[in-house]
Amino acid sequence: MISKILVANRGEIALRIIRACDELGIGSVAVYSDADAGAPHVRAASQSVRLGPAPPAESYLCIERVLDAARASGADAIHPGYGFLAENPAFAAACRVAGFVFIGPPPEAIEAMGSKISARKIMQQAGVPIVPGETPADQSDASLVAAARRAGFPLLVKASAGGGGKGMRLVRGEADLSAAIAGARHEAMAAFGDETLYVERMIDRPRHVEIQVFADGHGNAVHLFERDCSVQRRHQKVIEESPSPALAAAVRRRMGDAALTAATAVGYRNAGTIEFLLEGAGDDARFYFLEMNTRLQVEHPVTEAVTGVDLVHAQIRVAAGLALPWRQSDLQQRGHAVECRVYAEDPAAGYLPQAGRILLYRAPARPGIRIDSGVAEGSEVPVYYDPMIAKIVAHAETRDAAIGRMLAALSEFHILGVPTNVGFLMAVLDSPAFRAGAVDTTYLDAGGAALAARRPLPAAALAAAVVHAQPAGAPVDGPRQAARHDPWSALPGWRG
Amino acid sequence: MAGARRFLVRVGDASTPVDVLADGRVRVGGQAELFAVSKTAAGEYVVTDGTCSWRVAVAGPPDARFVGADGASACVEVQPEGEVRPLRKRAGDAGTSAPMPGTVIGIAVEVGQRVRAGDVLLTLEAMKMELPIRAPREGVVAAIRCAPGDLVRPGPPLVEIA
Numbered sequence: 001m002i003s004k005i006l007v008a009n010r011g012e013i014a015l016r017i018i019r020a021c022d023e024l025g026i027g028s029v030a031v032y033s034d035a036d037a038g039a040p041h042v043r044a045a046s047q048s049v050r051l052g053p054a055p056p057a058e059s060y061l062c063i064e065r066v067l068d069a070a071r072a073s074g075a076d077a078i079h080p081g082y083g084f085l086a087e088n089p090a091f092a093a094a095c096r097v098a099g100f101v102f103i104g105p106p107p108e109a110i111e112a113m114g115s116k117i118s119a120r121k122i123m124q125q126a127g128v129p130i131v132p133g134e135t136p137a138d139q140s141d142a143s144l145v146a147a148a149r150r151a152g153f154p155l156l157v158k159a160s161a162g163g164g165g166k167g168m169r170l171v172r173g174e175a176d177l178s179a180a181i182a183g184a185r186h187e188a189m190a191a192f193g194d195e196t197l198y199v200e201r202m203i204d205r206p207r208h209v210e211i212q213v214f215a216d217g218h219g220n221a222v223h224l225f226e227r228d229c230s231v232q233r234r235h236q237k238v239i240e241e242s243p244s245p246a247l248a249a250a251v252r253r254r255m256g257d258a259a260l261t262a263a264t265a266v267g268y269r270n271a272g273t274i275e276f277l278l279e280g281a282g283d284d285a286r287f288y289f290l291e292m293n294t295r296l297q298v299e300h301p302v303t304e305a306v307t308g309v310d311l312v313h314a315q316i317r318v319a320a321g322l323a324l325p326w327r328q329s330d331l332q333q334r335g336h337a338v339e340c341r342v343y344a345e346d347p348a349a350g351y352l353p354q355a356g357r358i359l360l361y362r363a364p365a366r367p368g369i370r371i372d373s374g375v376a377e378g379s380e381v382p383v384y385y386d387p388m389i390a391k392i393v394a395h396a397e398t399r400d401a402a403i404g405r406m407l408a409a410l411s412e413f414h415i416l417g418v419p420t421n422v423g424f425l426m427a428v429l430d431s432p433a434f435r436a437g438a439v440d441t442t443y444l445d446a447g448g449a450a451l452a453a454r455r456p457l458p459a460a461a462l463a464a465a466v467v468h469a470q471p472a473g474a475p476v477d478g479p480r481q482a483a484r485h486d487p488w489s490a491l492p493g494w495r496g
Numbered sequence: 497m498a499g500a501r502r503f504l505v506r507v508g509d510a511s512t513p514v515d516v517l518a519d520g521r522v523r524v525g526g527q528a529e530l531f532a533v534s535k536t537a538a539g540e541y542v543v544t545d546g547t548c549s550w551r552v553a554v555a556g557p558p559d560a561r562f563v564g565a566d567g568a569s570a571c572v573e574v575q576p577e578g579e580v581r582p583l584r585k586r587a588g589d590a591g592t593s594a595p596m597p598g599t600v601i602g603i604a605v606e607v608g609q610r611v612r613a614g615d616v617l618l619t620l621e622a623m624k625m626e627l628p629i630r631a632p633r634e635g636v637v638a639a640i641r642c643a644p645g646d647l648v649r650p651g652p653p654l655v656e657i658a
Contacts, residue, residue: 044614070591167591237533239578317499349595352595352596353596353622353625354596355596355597355622356597359555359562360539360553360554360555360564361560362537362540362553363538383596383597383598383599383622383647410565410567411567412551413567414540414553414564414569415564415569415602416539416553416554416555416556416562416563416564416569417555417556417562419569420569422567423567423568423569424570425567426567439553454568454570455566455567456568456569457507457563457568457569457570457572458550458565459524459525459527459531460524460531460543460544460545460548460549460550460552460565461552461563461564461565461568462505462512462514462524462525462548462563462572463514463522463524463531463543464533464541464543464552464554464563464565465505465514465552465554465561465563465572465574466503466505466514466516466522466574467520467522467533467540467541467555468541468555468561469558470507470516480609
């Protein structure tokens with residue numbers, strides 16, 4: 001059994017896990033860098049240990065310091081959260097060697113899925129659909145052309161060693177192929193010193209749909225349906241929802257089956273996510289394995305809302321050796337959930353990340369709204385880490401109702417002191433394409449500029465800006481005329 | 497308008513006159529409508545014009561006052577009209593200040609060096625991004641106010657150009 005968990009993370013996910021420990025009667029140990037001393041996750045835990053200076057490499061990414069903290073605090077298990085060390089197979093292995101339960105998958109599964117090439121190979125062997133493509137052993141023009149024909153058009157010619165789009169060419173038809181091969185080969189050689197090329201079908205305007213999976217050490221595996229994360233900016237998810245507005249029931253079944261096949265193929269245990277690209281719509285939509293995230297996802301509350309389960313509780317149970325608390329037949333999707341990621345960033349200034357002190361933080365409280373946040377009024381958003389301030393999840397009977405609930409909640413989510421993307425999130429939610437459920441992964445990058453425009457302050461806001469903190473003697477409260485519009489002030493004895 | 501006090505509120509480059517009347521009601525930009533402002537909690541107000549109402553959050557000192565309403569937020573400056581205090585230089589006005597907190601990872605110029613507008617002066621790293629700080633105009637580097645490895649914040653100029 002597990003009696004004390006060290007949470008090797010910070011911010012909202014550390015708080016999320018610490019709260020789960022409280023609910024299960026398990027001790028919790030927070031770790032922190034010098035930038036996070038006194039942060040909400042540190043205050044919430046039953047114990048805390050300093051890791052080191054603010055830079056992640058000297059604190060949250062330092063395996064030895066995390067293990068030392070676990071030993072010093074008497075923890076018997078470690079939850080990595082997401083990011084930092086969560087998908088580092090060396091960390092999972094080091095936990096095992098040091099005698100700590102790692103609350104996540106076996107290091108072998110992390111490693112197998114960590115490499116795109118090995119993950120793709122495993123999926124292909126298991127029969128999970130992958131985007132057609134190959135790296136021909138024979139790199140002659142003729143062989144590459146043959147490989148391109150097998151993959152189909154439109155396609156991408158990429159540097160096998162590559163990244164960051166270098167040596168990548170989009171080819172719409174065979175006429176452009178030989179020029180693209182020559183250009184990509186030259187660029188690949190220049191950028192990576194390796195001219196090996198890879199050809200891959202390009203999925204035009206795909207949706208990003210992922211399946212939450214969960215497996216235990218007793219041979220049980222279930223999936224918890226999908227999350228649609230098509231609202232992305234440069235591959236960063238912005239809004240996630242479940243169910244996907246684009247997934248037909250038959251495709252959902254096939255995708256769920258494929259995800260379970262994928263998880264089983266790597267001997268997966270604990271919570272994981274299989275990401276797919278979805279091409280087309282309706283019963284004929286096709287999907288392709290993109291990658292597996294071998295950890296709890298940022299957007300896991302969306303799944304918790306529609307399925308009614310607690311994924312972190314289940315992670316801890318399964319890590320402790322217990323069986324999964326649910327069978328597939330126990331699980332269903334109820335209603336619709338939408339999550340928005342609230343960031344300290346300035347969408348109108350190229351989404352420049354922001355750091356600084358949060359002078360005022362007032363989160364909305366409404367039925368069907370969940371907010372997971374790692375900040376409080378007076379907190380610093382440090383420059384060293386991801387600038388996410390909060391995740392807000394709206395759950396309602398229908399998609400329209402969930403969007404309406406989210407818009408209402410965001411309009412009263414007051415965060416002052418650093419610029420945030422709240423206005424941008426509202427503009428996206430309220431856009432005709434999002435409302436119609438017709439957004440693909442290119443939506444924000446292709447047409448996001450108008451949505452990112454700064455939302456104007458109403459004139460009424462300037463009135464409050466002037467009245468705020470006026471010196472003593474100056475009128476601060478409004479005049480009696482305002483009382484006419486406020487039913488509460490009609491109650492005797494209420495507010496004087 | 498006896499007893500009214502006038503303030504100037506700067507949002508970005510625009511200044512708006514805001515009058516607080518003797519009865520406490522507020523006129524914005526010389527418009528006919530009058531707003532009544534009621535404080536509901538520390539930093540929270542309900543503002544009504546008699547027909548519509550808005551929930552507004554406010555925090556910060558007059559020269560860097562943050563205001564939020566209905567998903568919009570901004571940093572504004574509030575100044576009593578006629579007060580001689582100069583408006584605070586905003587981050588960016590200095591031309592060579594950090595747009596966001598970050599670590600100086602490289603300095604590309606030396607004191608005495610002539611630079612042209614757009615030349616890279618130094619590079620910051622912030623939130624996994626490299627941000628070049630460029631010369632706002634032609635001139636000679638008069639002083640360098642940071643060193644590699646320094647954590648810098650928006651505001652003061654990092655390089656002075658004479």
